[in-house]
Amino acid sequence: MNFGEQRADIKMTKISPEIDETMMTESILAVSADVSFASDHFPKYKLGSDNQILEEPRGDNNGPSLKEVVETETTQLSEQHKRLSVRDLASKFDKNLVAAAKLADEAKLREVTSLEGHVLLKKLRDALESLRGCMAGRNKEDVEKAISMVEALAVKLTQKEGELIQEKFEVKKLANFLKQASEDAKKLVNQEKSFACAEIESARAVVQRFGEALDEQEKNPENSQKTQEVEELIEEVQEARRIKLKHQPSKVMDMEHELRALRNQIREKSIFSIKLQKELAINKKAEENKSRVYALHGSETIGSCLRLQPCSDNAPLLSKSSIQWYRVSSDRNQREIISGADKTMYAPEPLDVGQILLVDILSNGQKVSVTTTGPIGSAAGLGGYVETLLRKSSSEFNVVISQINGQDHPSHSTHSFNVGKMRIKLCRGWITKSREIYSTSMLLCGVRGDGNAPAKSLFWQPRKGLSYVLTFESERERNAAIMVARKHALDCSVMLGGPDDEM
Numbered sequence: 001m002n003f004g005e006q007r008a009d010i011k012m013t014k015i016s017p018e019i020d021e022t023m024m025t026e027s028i029l030a031v032s033a034d035v036s037f038a039s040d041h042f043p044k045y046k047l048g049s050d051n052q053i054l055e056e057p058r059g060d061n062n063g064p065s066l067k068e069v070v071e072t073e074t075t076q077l078s079e080q081h082k083r084l085s086v087r088d089l090a091s092k093f094d095k096n097l098v099a100a101a102k103l104a105d106e107a108k109l110r111e112v113t114s115l116e117g118h119v120l121l122k123k124l125r126d127a128l129e130s131l132r133g134c135m136a137g138r139n140k141e142d143v144e145k146a147i148s149m150v151e152a153l154a155v156k157l158t159q160k161e162g163e164l165i166q167e168k169f170e171v172k173k174l175a176n177f178l179k180q181a182s183e184d185a186k187k188l189v190n191q192e193k194s195f196a197c198a199e200i201e202s203a204r205a206v207v208q209r210f211g212e213a214l215d216e217q218e219k220n221p222e223n224s225q226k227t228q229e230v231e232e233l234i235e236e237v238q239e240a241r242r243i244k245l246k247h248q249p250s251k252v253m254d255m256e257h258e259l260r261a262l263r264n265q266i267r268e269k270s271i272f273s274i275k276l277q278k279e280l281a282i283n284k285k286a287e288e289n290k291s292r293v294y295a296l297h298g299s300e301t302i303g304s305c306l307r308l309q310p311c312s313d314n315a316p317l318l319s320k321s322s323i324q325w326y327r328v329s330s331d332r333n334q335r336e337i338i339s340g341a342d343k344t345m346y347a348p349e350p351l352d353v354g355q356i357l358l359v360d361i362l363s364n365g366q367k368v369s370v371t372t373t374g375p376i377g378s379a380a381g382l383g384g385y386v387e388t389l390l391r392k393s394s395s396e397f398n399v400v401i402s403q404i405n406g407q408d409h410p411s412h413s414t415h416s417f418n419v420g421k422m423r424i425k426l427c428r429g430w431i432t433k434s435r436e437i438y439s440t441s442m443l444l445c446g447v448r449g450d451g452n453a454p455a456k457s458l459f460w461q462p463r464k465g466l467s468y469v470l471t472f473e474s475e476r477e478r479n480a481a482i483m484v485a486r487k488h489a490l491d492c493s494v495m496l497g498g499p500d501d502e503m
Helices: 003-008 066-082 087-132 137-219 228-244 252-289 384-391 477-490
Strands: 045-047 052-057 294-297 304-310 322-328 333-339 357-362 366-371 394-404 414-420 423-428 431-437 443-446 458-461 466-472
Touching: 066 087, 087 137, 087 294, 137 228, 137 252, 252 423, 294 366, 304 357, 357 431, 384 477, 394 477, 414 466, 414 477, 443 477, 458 477, 466 477
Parallel strands: none
Antiparallel strands: 045 052, 294 304, 322 333, 322 357, 357 366, 394 414, 394 466, 414 423, 423 431, 443 458, 458 466
16 A cells, blocks of 8 residues: 555544643533532521621531532633634644655755766767777677666666656645645634634623622522522533533544654655665766776765775776875865875765765876765764763873874884863873974874774874874774864864865
């Protein structure tokens, strides 16, 4: 059963104005035939000294007086009238309409991506067709095989487009259904509110009349009204109580459950749409890689290491090529060179998060560019770990010195790398290797180049003429140390980065 058939099973229910939830559990004092009266006639009074009204003694007076019951009913009806508001419910409908509109916009963007895929496949097939006419023998067979593979990819892309079109149809159908449901529900709510307000006002008038009759009876005991009128008033109070019970919030709760189910289904469809979009992007990337000479391998998150590798045997040797890495903004309008990143490997650092990495390969006068599929992402749990470290006065990490001033360091003993709020210190036990406050001459960034563990190493220049390459115990500690140091340096009005970084 698809999503549209599931929605067909949802029935609209007539709703009533929203009532406070405490009314469901609040015990309601009944004014009905179940009320136990002390007698079947009005009590008798006599005048005492100073014209005071004295009530004749009665045998039993356990229950509340009729006047107290009427006052309680009047108070409860007033509170219920004040709670008749549908603004919260209307707000929930509007939020669901906004969510449906966002899904429709995403479907339009996917159509543009699909069109670009067809254009790329057509250009590739035309290029192969022109190439087939110039080939002969085994090379011509290879070209024909490549043409058949491109046609198969086009068929697969068409199938993906069909799935996306079906998905768009279901989302649009859901949005229209939700909009119609919102309008119908608002009409029902307004109608029920008007009916309830009229009935409650009528009930309040009846209760007020009953109270006035009791007051008049107490003031003029000798001019008591007939028992039949009292019974009619009691019946009217019973009708008012029935009206109040009729407008309980059970129907509103049913509508809220339906809205919650709609939100869950919208969320599931949105997740499925994003998954299809990612699969389409991966297929598009795979198609582009087949025509590329080089490709990047590795996870596109900090804590990993990206490696540049050839995609074919005819690719020029990377060892004889010139390589340079760049940071590119997500809108691809700005491009920043990463100074020192001129090797086949590069470990992204916190400054690369949200940026696209691009690498240029220059060989025999020809330049080839390769980029990541998307912006570099952050590592899971890294943000919470950094927040915990920032609450401390200083953070200490275990490191091994790999290089000093660009020369390999023979000792592999463990040192302490202490990042404080005002300075950074490198020491081993009581022996301090370096201790410097944050300044414009200090540099700190991830290692940019080949190495045993570039994702665990960082470059630190305490001052001009002295630099270290430090290797941490894990990738998370290396990235956390960089982020904590940059935050403390920023508090000291110092932008801490790598060589020639634009901060």
